[in-house]
Amino acid sequence: MKEQSHKMKVAIDEHRSHLEKLKKFYEDLDREGVTIETMPQPQREQYQLEAINLTLQHVWDNNEFYRLSLQSAGFEEPVLDRLEQLSSVPLLNKSVIRGDKTKLLCVEPKQIGQVHLTSGTSGKPIYTSYTLADQYVYDLLPKYKELFPETSEDVAAIALPYEFALPGLGFQRLFQFAFGAAVLSLGKGGYMAPVDKSLELMKEFGATILVTTPSYAALLAEESESFGIKLGSDIRLRRIVLTGEGCSYTFRKRLEAWWGCEVSFFYGSTECGVVAVECKEHTGYHVAEGHVKLEIVDPSSGAVLGYGRTGEIVVTTLLREGMPMVRYRSGDIGYLQQSRCKCGTTMDILQLRGRMENMMRLGGEEYSPFLVEQFLLEVPDVGLWYHFIVEAEKLTIEVEAFRTKLSDRELADQVRKHMHDRMGLDCEVIVLPKLPRTFGKATRVIMK
Ligand SMILES: [Zn+2]
Secondary structure, eight states, X not given: OOOOOTTHHHHTTOOOOTTHHHHHHHHHHHHHTOOGGGSOHHHHHXXXXXXXXXXXXXXXXXXXXXXXXXXXXXXXXXXXXXXGGGGGSOOBOHHHHTTOSSTTOOSOGGGEEEEEEOOOTTSSOOEEXXXXXXXXXXXXXXXXXXXXXXXXXXXXXXXXXXXSSHHHHHHHHIIIIISOOEEEEOOSSOSSSOHHHHHHHHHHTTOOEEEEOHHHHHHHHHHHHHTTOOBTTTBOOSEEEEOSSOOOHHHHHHHHHHHTSEEEEEEEETTTEEEEEEOTTOSSEEXXXXXXXXXXXXXXXXXXXXXXXXXXXXXXXXXXXXXXXXXXXXXXXXXXXXXOOTXXXXXXXXXXXXXXXGOEEETTXXXXXHHHHHHHTTSTTEEEEEEEEXXXXXEEEEEEEOSOOSOHHHHHHHXXXXXXXXXXXXXXXXXXXXXXXXXXXXXXXXXX
């Protein structure tokens, strides 16, 4: 029989890479009927150390940039004896790989199955290349039954970008191949599935899960009212998974009330894939420790910070062949906690504080936009669309009224007073009839 292409071999499981040993690790777990989530931490750390050593050897053998960078840090061979030694591996900055398609590539170009791009909103895009084995074999090895209770009974509506970004396609594969669910590839308001049609399809096919961004979940909810589709009866979701933008607990609570279902947070990126996921307890994100090793570093010195200390999130991917990310500075802020979670998952908990560039400096203090949003949305008369405008360390909030009897003046006064009482924050409040909606990433913070 004529061989069609090297890529077909992946499908018949003949593909071999540096990750074979880890494949065996997961096969053994599957056989025992357990997942990596509930494993005692020392055992999982042993796995992570092994995965990191395999990755370091792979990048050393196949990528000049990584090898030179390890050598410049004094490595004579790419081996760590202990997990803590990861801190001696150089950090990887976005600026080094922005706009560069091959710098981190560790396979022959013909082995690439898919290229993903970041949106490039803050500069040139970052290109991430995946082999087919990355997409269909390795990325699906770790299972997280606590974090994802979905099954083949579910119908997952995926309202995330499909063009070049990872999220749409990544969730599509996860739901189809890991859970056996049917998938509705809605995208975000594109030509084939505008908002009305997306809602109609969710209704017709009985969607049980919606994966989308916080702002698009809000947009779909408000548009459902103008199209006469009733959330909770015409569309009966079991769960919404939010990703892409991050939001506060009060924003979540509003969506839960509107859609009539549980809403969970998912944190990942186009460069690194899944990083951390909320469990049903909703007290933070469990780190997906099968896929990534997370560190928190001081953004200025690069020193690793311990549990409870806030800093920049640094990601090392554990199951990548095409383009592994080693100590990648995500530009996101957060801190780690040891898990004492009721869900039984022993994987560390990440508290996410948002993008570094969106941290707001007000009156000499740094504020996470999620925190300020948390308090703003406690006022039920305020809608889910708003802007935080920061100028000379002063905050102006633009809001929309939401199902209120208050006049604009009364609402502005109420918000001003509420923010002062709850946060000690003095701000200007402007009530506008309608703030712009977006199908892309919502811009909430505007620095002037
Ligand atoms: Zn938990």
